[in-house]
Amino acid sequence: MINRWYCDVCGEPINGAENGLLIWQFDNKDMNYNFKIVHKDKCDDRNFPSSYELQSCIGIDGLLRLIMFLDDGDLFDKNQRQNTVLNLSEFIEILKRLQIPNYEEARKYFKDDEIKNKLYDSYLLDQKTLKQIIELNSK
Secondary structure, three states: OOOEEEOOOOOOEEEOHHHEEEEEEEOOOOOEEEEEEEEOOOOOOOOOOEEEEHHHHOHHHHHHHHHOOOOOOOOOOOOOOOOOEOOHHHHHHHHHHHHOOOHHHHHOOOOOHHHHHHHHHHOOOOHHHHHHHHHHHOO
16 A cells, blocks of 8 residues: 655655645536645645545545546436546546556656657556656656
8 A cells, every 4th residue: 555645735745645735726616626636734735625634545445536536327317417527538547646556756757858768668557667767767
């Protein structure tokens, strides 16, 4: 299970889900956007009216909770509620950070040209590649 993330406000590690929040904003059409992982209390931004405890966003139950932003299945009438995420790419990035082991640590290096070339050439982002990225940059 993932137990460390990096705060989108201060950049420092959040050690343990109990110390973090997922915060976001929504517009006048109830579309959710600007998702951030932050330290609880220390970096919580009151301009972000919505939040979940990070603990409730990880694991199987957390994945189900987050997927509900995209599609609530048969729970509601499709004419009433559908996708509530404004920026799908932004939301998927949050999903990866919260659900995929090694992704949060490796993503710090994705802007490195050598790493970008390696990822581009492989067309594959898997656990082996994520671990290699971390190892290459921890030396």
